[in-house]
Amino acid sequence: MKVYQISFSPTGGTKKVADILTNVLGSEMETVDLTNARGDFGSVALTKEDIAVIAMPSYGGRVPAPATERLAKAQGNGARAVLVCVYGNRAYEDTLVEMLDTAKQAGFTVIAAVAAIAEHSIARQFATGRPDAADHQTLTEFAGKIQAKITAGDTSEPALPGNRPYKKSGGGGMVPKADKECVGCGICAKECPVGAIDAQDPKKVDGDVCISCMRCVSVCPHGARKVNPVMMAAVGVALKKVCSDRKECELFI
DSSP: OOEEEEEOOSSSHHHHHHHHHHHHHOSSEEEEETTOTTOOGGGOBOOTTOEEEEEEEOBTTBOOHHHHHHHTTSBOTTOEEEEEEEESSSOOTTHHHHHHHHHHHTTOEEEEEEEEEOOOSSSTTSSTTOSOHHHHHHHHHHHHHHHHHHHTTOOOOOOOOOOSSOOOOOOOOOOOEEOTTOOOOOHHHHHOTTOOBOSSOTTOBOTTTOOOOOHHHHHOTTOOEEOOHHHHHHHHHHHHHHHSSOOOOEEEO
16 A cells, blocks of 8 residues: 655645645655646556545635646546645635545545645735644544544545535736846746746746746745735735634544
């Protein structure tokens, strides 16, 4: 049995949550990075004996379209899957059911799911430092319950919250731009999950392609990519009421 960590984690928060679970579920792990725009996801093939931790962020209550498109190319072949939805302390709405539908269509058998919190990828003042020690303990204990379910041979599917049809996807809108500190190194273009940044001139970005994942901001070694500060301030005000109170992990098995 091999444990696969299949994740779309542009700024690393989603992977931090997935790591907690995969470290408990198995020592032999293979990583599939769905943020890699050049990945050959059609070659990803699991067996019925394998376990998959499928982790994705929630953007406005939905899964980012590139994440579902890339997961759909994988061959689950009956592998048992644990779904991990990670959000920035606002709400995850239809993310888990969308992940469930995509995973099943790709041939996975979903046996558990988690909705967990990580630092908000845009307004980083919300859920700062999460997953924290309390989250780590909760997720570690839950991974033990998942392990027991696997050992028992129980492949029942958990009931998950969410709606079908899913809520309408919102536009990205928050497009990071290069400032005067940009040296044109091209790291942001290489790392962009959707190829929205011009490799020849990283100061050029296609706003219609950008999904506002903030990966370019996260990977820039010069801190040279930023979102318009007026827009950032407006987002902070809009989210303050719904993101300020601490939310806890939700577990489904």
